[in-house]
Amino acid sequence: MALAFFTDSYAGDAMPTPANPKELRFSHFAPARHPIQAAGFEPWAKAVEERTGGRIKITFYPAQTLCKAKDNYDAAVSGIADIAFASIAYSPGRFPLSEVLFLPFIGSVSAEDGTRIYQELFNKFSQMRDEYSEVKVLWLHTCGAVGLSSNKKPIRRLEDIQKMLVRAPGPLAATVEALGATPVAMSAPDMYIAMEKGTVDAMYMPKEALKSLKLYEVTKYHTIGAENMYAPFCVAMNLKVWNSLPPDIQRIIEEESVKAAVLNAGNWDKGDKDAIEFVKAKGHELIYLSPEEIDRWRAKTHPLWDKWVADTEAKGLPGKAVLGETLRLMKESEKRP
Template sequence: MLIMAISSPRIQPMHRHKVERHLGASISPLRRKHWLAKSGVLLVVIIPLVLSSTLFATELLINTFWPPAHLMRQEVFNRWISDVARVTEGRVTGRFPTSTLAPPSRQWHMVTSGIADVGIVFNGFERNRLHLSTVAELPFGTPSAEAASVALWRTYKRYFEKAEEYSGVKLLGLMTHSGGDLYSLRTAIQHVSDLEGLKIRTTDGSSSDAIETLGGVAVPSSGIGAYQLVSRGIVDGLIMPTGDMRTFNMLQYTDYAVTIPGKIYNGSFSLFMNLETWNSLSRTDQQAILSVSGETFAHHARAWDESDRLAIEEMEHRGIERSIASEPFLDELRARLAFIDDTWIREADRRGVNGRAALDYFRTEARRIATSLETLE
């Protein structure tokens, strides 16, 4: 038998609950490491000479701002965490706190300050820092969530990685949702002029710019906060992923839905790890985690596409009037919103990236991937 003294973020799962009595259940391995170092605590355990591969398992504290029932928790993160545990043979696992450790707009700070090990941020909240990844948020570039997500990762690897926008963290993946269509609560919207003066829920970023340019009043909120705006009648309409209209129970207030081919905007997200936590992992485990992240993680966005299909079925059941934007409507939208592309390109160029080439590559690749995915169905 061997007596070992351990002072490390890699705490054996069977002893973790004892440490958390002092540290709190929502403290990350990084925080535990600092606490143990400062207090001089030694965890003394008696173990066999042949050590189990799970003895030094790292349990990552993974924060998301979506509620537990949301597809990002149920379909995307649970799948990724399961993949990580599988490819590391149980040496790296993950868990969620009982509730989000920071509001949606503070996810970057939460992870970089060590409150959580892994987080995901809506890039619009960090648009000054993460400008390049917002290429996926520009109008008319989303054939599907899965296609746009995979195309975004490939565009990042080809064009954006060298710009080092993710300096200070370890980027593990990029994802988009399925893009925003136009929903109205009382008034049908068939022309740009119909938006004049209407209060429309948007996100931060290009969707707010679009609505303001079209004559509407942008009311930015998170997806979670959109329900309060709709249920209280604060807004006249919203642009939102179709699936989230169902997920957040907003179809009951909706009378009209207008599908915008390519979508009027999209939301992009970055999955990232605290750099100190990442560096504490073995090279073997790092490579294993990367093998189920990146493009593999991007493919999990198909859950958004499936959610859209379920929402469309519910809209039909509720009798919501659905239409596809007419060509004259689309032509006017494209003309009025062209400046959003131009603005993005100029800033990308300023950051040392060929903005036009990157944007063209992203859109072409997204369409190509969407076609190949349709062939597989």
């Protein structure tokens, strides 16, 4: 069921704590004290537990303790996890319409606006909802514009990234190839060692990870203006588990999930800003591409838009309409103060 973006809370949900609450296992790949759990998932879980009167208990399995990052979505499908936080980037081709958000230079918006756009696309296009038919979607959200960072060599112009090994999972790989670099598929938890050992020369990563995953320790240069693509994420519940829950508990979970989408996106925006200030204070170099230089990067990658439309339309999917709506929503968001 598609969710509206805001809803009023219901009063009087809480009831006496039962002797045997239903435990739901929540798998994700971030560290246990990463803001996405501490400031996002945990408040959601607490609200659900309180409003259900303790009939639901949510247990977290962070840092890939239940399954690998790339397997989180399948864990929700199969029931290895009852709930999972999944990166769409780790399942290339599985969510073809959702991948519109990975198209380079598609817009310049916050994580909160990106999340709103993702949800509106999900609500508008049944074919996008079909991509998630194996699970119950609790909420969707995006990070802010994915950042580009390097260690040994600064990236000041298009020629600097060419021939580099660049971390770019899933759909991001096409952008890296178009820029003349070599993409390396790698999940976020593996990035620290990869940058430290020189397995990759640079990385496309959410900017907040510079601080939260301590990637500031293995990077020196951050190229601003080379991003403007967005990584979509999904928090999904196993369908069998969802269907087993009483209607009142389902309602509570849906209501709290609407709030969680907004909360997580806002936390991500704050994390991005904090991380940039943090690396600046550490003496890292922030490299701002000129408008002329950005145009060069844009020219190299823009053909990917046409290819994405052609590929999705060939599958019988409304790629052209989805791209058009995404661009419209991006422009609307960019106009807002």
